[in-house]
Amino acid sequence: MSRHNLPIQLNSENNIIHCLEIQTLPLSVIEALIAEAAQFLKKYPDNLLKKITVANLFFEPSTRTLTSFSLAARKLGATAIDLNIPSSSTSKGESLIDTLRTLAALECQYFIVRHSDNGAVTKIAETIGNHVAIINAGDGSHAHPSQALLDLFTIKEHFNRFDNLSVSIVGDVLHSRVAKSLLAGLKTVGIKKIRVVGPKNLLPKTFADENITVYHELEAGIKEADVVYLLRLQKERMQDGLVPSFDAYFNKFGVTGERLKYAKPNAVVMHPGPINRGVELDDVVADGRQSLILKQVKNGLYMRMAIMSKIAQHRADIPTCR
Ligand code: CP
Numbered sequence: 419m420s421r422h423n424l425p426i427q428l429n430s431e432n433n434i435i436h437c438l439e440i441q442t443l444p445l446s447v448i449e450a451l452i453a454e455a456a457q458f459l460k461k462y463p464d465n466l467l468k469k470i471t472v473a474n475l476f477f478e479p480s481t482r483t484l485t486s487f488s489l490a491a492r493k494l495g496a497t498a499i500d501l502n503i504p505s506s507s508t509s510k511g512e513s514l515i516d517t518l519r520t521l522a523a524l525e526c527q528y529f530i531v532r533h534s535d536n537g538a539v540t541k542i543a544e545t546i547g548n549h550v551a552i553i554n555a556g557d558g559s560h561a562h563p564s565q566a567l568l569d570l571f572t573i574k575e576h577f578n579r580f581d582n583l584s585v586s587i588v589g590d591v592l593h594s595r596v597a598k599s600l601l602a603g604l605k606t607v608g609i610k611k612i613r614v615v616g617p618k619n620l621l622p623k624t625f626a627d628e629n630i631t632v633y634h635e636l637e638a639g640i641k642e643a644d645v646v647y648l649l650r651l652q653k654e655r656m657q658d659g660l661v662p663s664f665d666a667y668f669n670k671f672g673v674t675g676e677r678l679k680y681a682k683p684n685a686v687v688m689h690p691g692p693i694n695r696g697v698e699l700d701d702v703v704a705d706g707r708q709s710l711i712l713k714q715v716k717n718g719l720y721m722r723m724a725i726m727s728k729i730a731q732h733r734a735d736i737p738t739c740r
Contacts, residue, residue: 426543433732436543437553437725439561441602447728448606452571454724455717462723467730468495469737473526475501475517476555477508477533482691482715483555483564487530490722499526514538515545522550527736528726529553536560551729551736559593565690566599568721570607572714573645576686584611586633586640586681588671589649589698590620596690597649605629615639616671619660636671636680643681648673648689648698664697675702686710 425442429435434447472491476484484500491498501521503509508517518529528551531539536558543552556562570580577583585604591597591614604612605627614621615633625632633639640646655661673687687699687709695701703709730738 426540429732431732434725434728435548435732436551437563437729438540438543439554439602440563440566440599440606441561443563443603443606445606445608448567448570448603451567451721451724451728452574454727455568455571455720456575458720458723458727459717462493462720463495464493465495466727466738467491470528470730471497471499471524471526472528472530472726473499473501473521474530474555475503475514475521475532477503477514477531478556480532480555482718483532483562484530486715486718487553487555487564487722490719490726491528493719494723494726496528496726515542518542518546518550522546527551528729530555532556534558548733549735551726551733553725553729556595559595560598562595562599562690564718564722564725565596566603567725568714568718569600569647569688569690570603571721572688572710572717573686574607575717576710576713577644580607580609582611583609583644584613584642584682585609585645585647586613586615586643587647587649588615588636588639588673590651590655591616591649592620592622593652593655594649600647601627601630613639613643617661617667620655636673636677640673640677640681640685644685646673646678646681646685646687648687648693650690650692651694651697664694668697672697673699673703675700675706678703678706678708684708688714691715 427436427438432444488498530553532555539554539557610629612630613633661667689711730736
């Protein structure tokens with residue numbers, strides 16, 4: 419929430435003007451983004467953003483998010499720059515906000531920001547003012563809204579509905595920005611059967627949401643699920659002593675072809691990437707007929723186009739060719 423106690427990412431008509439988190443996005447906005455992404459998958463306006471410049475500022479590594487935002491901007495006709503953070507003046511101590519102000523002075527209008535600090539991207543949006551659009555590409559363990567939106571798009575595209583689906587999220591829910599955003603998005607679209615599955619020390623003890631139940635056994639946690647969503651096991655969890663070894667994790671929570679049979683026969687497997695083969699899942703599952711992992715990557719391109727397009731639609735100060 420902003421200092422005015424309103425979600426800063428929405429205007430007074432509840433339209434999206436920044437994309438900072440999914441928790442305060444109304445269902446109408448999520449549905450509109452999914453519809454726009456589905457439309458762009460068929461055909462997109464290749465000059466929609468031709469008058470704007472998009473700056474990607476990634477203070478943490480990325481393959482999917484950085485590349486798909488960069489390509490999405492270019493496909494819509496924008497100029498896109500991917501600031502090389504290690505060789506930028508941030509290495510001389512220039513602050514995040516001064517970096518953005520400098521690039522805004524160079525007429526960048528969109529900033530796609532990934533940062534290790536929880537809340538850093540919202541803070542930028544609150545500080546820099548509404549003459550530019552800020553999009554959160556992942557901040558700390560707080561939020562990854564474009565990932566959750568592309569995941570919802572992928573689920574909707576595959577099943578053609580959200581009603582009566584059972585979704586199991588397996589892994590490090592406690593520290594995962596992907597899980598936090600996905601859980602919020604699943605709730606908004608009305609999914610009522612949500613299970614989180616993993617070791618006790620990688621799951622929150624309780625959830626305020628009555629639709630979420632906690633499991634510590636994989637087989638029971640994915641039984642009859644429609645969607646088995648696997649989270650990446652981060653190496654630092656082993657360094658923190660929360661996981662004894664990758665092998666131990668795989669033995670208990672790794673999804674194999676045999677274990678996937680506990681889910682529904684036509685269940686799908688999703689993962690935000692990057693995947694750890696032999697840790698969260700084996701090759702048979704990663705590359706099998708039930709895997710939507712590369713579909714998620716592809717849909718990310720079109721969802722990120724939709725996010726940039728919808729923001730431009732609701733901002734008179736961002737020039738488009740609509
Ligand atoms: N899912 C995701 O955020 O992947 P990247 O870190 O490669 O962007």
